[in-house]
Amino acid sequence: MEKFLGKKISTAVFISGRGSNLKSLINFSKKKKSPIKIDLVISNNPEAKGLTYAKKSKIKFFIYNFKDPSLSEKKILNKLKIFQIKLICLAGFMRILSVKFIKKFNYPILNIHPSLLPKYKGIHTHIRVLKNKEKLSGSTVHLVNSKLDSGKIILQKKVRILNSDNVKSLEKKILKIEHKLYPKAISIFLSNL
Numbered sequence: 001m002e003k004f005l006g007k008k009i010s011t012a013v014f015i016s017g018r019g020s021n022l023k024s025l026i027n028f029s030k031k032k033k034s035p036i037k038i039d040l041v042i043s044n045n046p047e048a049k050g051l052t053y054a055k056k057s058k059i060k061f062f063i064y065n066f067k068d069p070s071l072s073e074k075k076i077l078n079k080l081k082i083f084q085i086k087l088i089c090l091a092g093f094m095r096i097l098s099v100k101f102i103k104k105f106n107y108p109i110l111n112i113h114p115s116l117l118p119k120y121k122g123i124h125t126h127i128r129v130l131k132n133k134e135k136l137s138g139s140t141v142h143l144v145n146s147k148l149d150s151g152k153i154i155l156q157k158k159v160r161i162l163n164s165d166n167v168k169s170l171e172k173k174i175l176k177i178e179h180k181l182y183p184k185a186i187s188i189f190l191s192n193l
């Protein structure tokens with residue numbers, strides 16, 4: 001991948017729902033010092049609330065239903081090529097991308113996961129963390145590889161869990177740190193290429 005030399009990297013963000021991380025990435029991308037510009041948003045869910053942020057910022061978005069995952073992935077790869085995308089940021093995207101897709105895209109794919117990886121891969125993270133009476137949780141930005149939530153870790157941030165915490169309060173706490181963590185991790189990752 002060519003080094004980031006002052007030119008913003010053309011980025012696609014993949015979402016499935018609320019899109020609060022998309023919102024924070026859009027705000028980040030608009031800063032002069034940001035290494036990315038968001039040219040494309042992809043969703044598997046036409047109802048994703050996050051799509052309103054793409055609309056507001058006039059970012060092109062496309063929806064693929066993944067009924068036939070390999071067909072959807074093929075169409076997405078085509079769009080990524082047309083938009084000359086050089087970086088994908090998964091932000092609450094609830095589909096697992098195939099190895100074929102990852103190989104064919106041939107540029108970095110980042111993901112943000114709401115736990116201190118390698119602990120608590122997969123879904124229902126907060127429920128499992130609270131059940132195990134953990135004292136700490138957090139969020140991790142990592143590279144996507146062929147195994148779920150297992151690629152190289154770029155950056156993590158911890159949050160303390162209080163006795164009074166529940167799934168909702170923990171989710172809120174973690175989302176708050178994610179909105180700073182993802183932009184920071186992207187900057188670190190791209191400056192190290």
Ligand code: GRF
Binds near residue numbers: 093
């Ligand atoms: C975030 O907690 C992220 O870590 C996880 O899914 C959630 C997405 O939230 N992968 P949002 O859609 O960005 O608000």
